[in-house]
Amino acid sequence: MAEDATTRTRIETDSLGSMEIPADAYWGIHTARALENFPVSRRPISVYADLVRALAMVKQASARANREIGVLSAHKADLIDRAAQLVIDGRFHDQFVVGVIQGGAGTSTNMNANEVITNIALELAGRDKGDYAFLSPIDDTNRSQSTNDVYPTAVKIGLGLDLRTLLEELDLLRHSFLTKAVEFHDVLKIGRTQLQDAVPMTLGQEFHGFATTLGYDHQRLSENAALLYEINMGATAIGTGITTHAAYASAVLRHLREISGLDLATAEDLVESTSDTGSFMSFSSSLKRNAIKLSKICNDLRLLSSGPQAGLGEINLPARQAGSSIMPGKVNPVIPEVVNQVAFAVAGADLTVTMAVEGGQLQLNAFEPVIAHSIFQSITWMRRAMRTLRVNCVDGITANRERLGAMVGSSVGVITALTPFIGYAAAAALAKTALLTGHSVADLVVDAGLMSRDEVAKQLSPARLSGLEAVTAAIPVVRPAENVVPGK
Numbered sequence: 404m405a406e407d408a409t410t411r412t413r414i415e416t417d418s419l420g421s422m423e424i425p426a427d428a429y430w431g432i433h434t435a436r437a438l439e440n441f442p443v444s445r446r447p448i449s450v451y452a453d454l455v456r457a458l459a460m461v462k463q464a465s466a467r468a469n470r471e472i473g474v475l476s477a478h479k480a481d482l483i484d485r486a487a488q489l490v491i492d493g494r495f496h497d498q499f500v501v502g503v504i505q506g507g508a509g510t511s512t513n514m515n516a517n518e519v520i521t522n523i524a525l526e527l528a529g530r531d532k533g534d535y536a537f538l539s540p541i542d543d544t545n546r547s548q549s550t551n552d553v554y555p556t557a558v559k560i561g562l563g564l565d566l567r568t569l570l571e572e573l574d575l576l577r578h579s580f581l582t583k584a585v586e587f588h589d590v591l592k593i594g595r596t597q598l599q600d601a602v603p604m605t606l607g608q609e610f611h612g613f614a615t616t617l618g619y620d621h622q623r624l625s626e627n628a629a630l631l632y633e634i635n636m637g638a639t640a641i642g643t644g645i646t647t648h649a650a651y652a653s654a655v656l657r658h659l660r661e662i663s664g665l666d667l668a669t670a671e672d673l674v675e676s677t678s679d680t681g682s683f684m685s686f687s688s689s690l691k692r693n694a695i696k697l698s699k700i701c702n703d704l705r706l707l708s709s710g711p712q713a714g715l716g717e718i719n720l721p722a723r724q725a726g727s728s729i730m731p732g733k734v735n736p737v738i739p740e741v742v743n744q745v746a747f748a749v750a751g752a753d754l755t756v757t758m759a760v761e762g763g764q765l766q767l768n769a770f771e772p773v774i775a776h777s778i779f780q781s782i783t784w785m786r787r788a789m790r791t792l793r794v795n796c797v798d799g800i801t802a803n804r805e806r807l808g809a810m811v812g813s814s815v816g817v818i819t820a821l822t823p824f825i826g827y828a829a830a831a832a833l834a835k836t837a838l839l840t841g842h843s844v845a846d847l848v849v850d851a852g853l854m855s856r857d858e859v860a861k862q863l864s865p866a867r868l869s870g871l872e873a874v875t876a877a878i879p880v881v882r883p884a885e886n887v888v889p890g891k
Contacts, residue, residue: 410425410426411425411426411427412424412425412426413425413426413531413532413533414533415431415432415435415533415535416432417432417433417436419436422435422436424533426532427532428498428532429495429498429518429519429522429523429532430498430499430500430515430518430519430522431514431518431521431522431533431540432518433510433511433514433515433517433518433540434500434501434511434514434515434518436511437501437502437505437507437511437514437515438500438501438502440505440506440511441501441502441504441505441506441511442502443502443504443505444502444503444504444776445502446502446503446504446776447499447500447501447502447503448499448500448501448502448503448512448515449496449497449498449499449500450503451503451561451565451775451776451779451783452493452496453561453562453564453565453779454557454558454561454565454775454779455490455496455499455516455561456490456491456493456561456564457556457557457558457559457560457561457564457663458490458499458512458513458516458553458557458561459487459488459490459491459516459520460487460491460557460560460659460662460663461516461548461553461556461557461560461636461659462483462487462516462517462520462544463483463484463487463488463491463658463662464636464655464658464659464662465545465546465547465548465636465655466479466480466481466483466484466487466544466546467480467484467654467655467658468547468651468654468655468657468658469546469547469651471650471654472648472650472651472654473648474546474547474648474651475543475546479538479543482524482525482527482528482538483520483521483524483538483543483544485524485527486520486521486523486524486527487520489523490519490520490523491662495519495523498515498519499515499516499519500515501515503772503775503776503779504772504773504776505772506769507550507769508550508551508554508767508768508769508770508771508772509550509553509554509555509558509771509772509775510550510554512550512554512557512772513545513548513550513553513554514540514550516553516557517540517541517544517545518540520540520544521535521538521539521540521543521544524538524544525537525538547637547639547646547647547648547651547655548636548639549638549639549640549646551635551638551639551640551641551677551767552634552635552636552637552638552639552677553636554771555634555635555677555680555771556634556635556636556659558683558771558774558775559631559632559634559682560634560659560663560665560667561775561779562628562631562686562778562779562782563628563631563632563663563665564663564665565779565782565783566624566628566782568786569624569782569785569786569789570621570624570625572786572789572790572793573617573620573621573624573693573789574621575789575790575793576617576789576790576792576793576797577614577617577618577621578614579793579797579798580610580611580613580614580617580797581610581611581614582798583607583610583797583800584607584608584610584611584614585607586607586802587605587606587607587609587610587802588605588607589605589607590605590606590607590802590804590807591603591604591605591606591807591808591811591868592604592605592606592609592717592807592810592811593810593811593814593816594609594816600814600815600816601816602816602817602819602820602868603811603814603816603817603820603868604868604870606717606718606802606807608870609703613700613703616696616700617696617697617700620689620692620693620696620697623689623692623693624689624690624693626689627685627686627688627689628686629666630682630685630686631682631683631686632665632666632667632668633667633668633669633670633676633682634656634659634667634668634669634670634676635669635670635673635676635677636652636655636656636659636669637651637652637653637655637656637669637673638670638673638674638676638677641674641677641678641766641767642672642673642674642675642676642677642678642766643673643674644673652669652673653669656668656669674766677766677767678763678765678766678767678768679763679768680759680760680763680768680771680774681760683756683760683771683774683775683778684756684757684760686778687752687753687756687757687774687777687778687781688753690749690753690778690781690782690785691749691750691752691753691781693785694745694746694749694750694781694785695746695750697742697746697785697788697789697792698742698743698746698747701739701740701742701743701746701792702739702743704718704720704736704739704796704800705736705739705740708720708736716803716806717802717803717806717807717810718800718801718802718803719800719801719802719803720736720738720739720796720799720800721738721795721796721799721800722734723737723738723795723796724737738791738792738795738796739792739796741788741791742788742789742791742792745784745785745787745788746788748780748781748784749781749784749785752777752778752780752781753777753781755773755774755777756773756774756777756778759771759773759774759777760774811868812843813841813843814844815834815837815838815844817844817863817868818830818833818834818837818844818848820862820863820867820868821844821848821853821854821859821862821863824853824854824858824862825848825853825854829851829853833847833848833851844863845859845860845863
């Protein structure tokens with residue numbers, strides 16, 4: 404050990420030379436070189452806890468497989484197993500310090516994991532950190548492995564673990580919209596197409612539509628996640644399995660399935676699997692789909708709540724903070740706005756993933772670190788955005804019932820419901836008359852002798868207008884519209 408007045412260090416050596424490593428660090432020389440080489444993102448891989456857990460799962464499964472096939476002693480395998488379990492349980496994550504963006508196709512991340520788990524294991528054995536003659540990060544903890552199968556496998560497992568919490572949050576948000584759909588089931592409003600008045604619906608139907616689209620996204624995310632569960636453990640460097648025992652791939656798969664709880668499978672063609680990153684692109688695309696559709700919902704919430712006096716003003720979003728440093732009393736839709744911005748970031752991350760997937764060459768894609776970072780960040784931000792949208796916005800939305808009722812009562816769009824009875828031409832003429840005179844559609848239809856008051860009232864009932872009650876009676880023959888003159 405070298406020591407000065409401020410810090411204690413240990414000396415570690417690799418093929419490039421020796422370096423001083425902080426004595427209390429569980430990482431070693433390979434990690435130290437990465438810290439020097441990649442001061443780019445200033446974000447350590449520990450920001451993605453499920454990626455760290457997944458790395459430890461791979462090391463644990465490999466130790467068990469190596470012991471099982473007889474290429475690692477029971478004592479060493481047990482030490483690695485126990486050390487990896489501590490990381491899986493959430494300990495020592497602060498030792499995973501290499502940056503999320505790095506060259507080397509993830510080698511620095513793999514070595515960071517090897518060194519941390521090895522030094523934890525050395526402490527469990529009563530040895531000093533760095534005593535690699537007793538237990539080696541490369542010869543023992545990385546036995547039968549290469550970065551090129553460890554890293555993509557860990558990323559896939561980590562994404563699978565991370566996705567669980569995203570889907571849970573997505574389902575909670577869907578249920579929040581469903582709750583509002585029930586609350587607003589009887590609130591009639593005017594639907595709009597191309598920002599112009601269309602036909603009546605209920606606010607409950609609108610919110611139910613939001614819930615349904617989120618349900619579809621839940622299905623798509625789950626389907627695309629299944630593509631991630633094909634792994635290439637046993638491929639080592641390029642897929643040929645060099646340096647591994649013939650029984651290793653099946654053994655490590657069995658242990659990984661048990662440890663992770665994921666339905667993993669070994670790729671049929673390990674050479675192809677090692678070079679191909681298409682599954683990441685498909686999964687990233689499904690995240691973008693979810694983000695963009697959620698952003699559209701937030702656009703609608705902002706429009707529906709616009710005003711409160713000079714906008715649509717159909718719903719009221721919870722007031723979360725003062726909206727202006729100059730306009731007293733102004734409150735802005737800040738929660739939907741932040742979700743919009745997350746969606747923009749996810750769309751950008753998806754483009755990054757696409758470009759990185761395209762950038763692969765020959766037997767390996769060197770850009771998996773930026774792929775992993777982009778997708779993990781998207782999941783993390785989406786999960787947080789969904790939660791704040793649910794808790795700080797959707798759960799507190801109220802309907803401006805009086806304003807909605809007034810708009811429906813004065814809308815000419817309701818005449819669409821009468822076209823089967825009076826014909827399109829007469830309906831169009833009466834709509835123009837209603838707009839010109841301000842008279843109600845119901846009165847104009849009755850005054851023109853086209854329908855009785857009772858017939859009009861029946862067809863313009865909220866249940867009929869919203870489609871909740873189907874028209875079951877026979878539709879009468881349309882009366883001639885010659886006597887209907889616009890403006891009269």
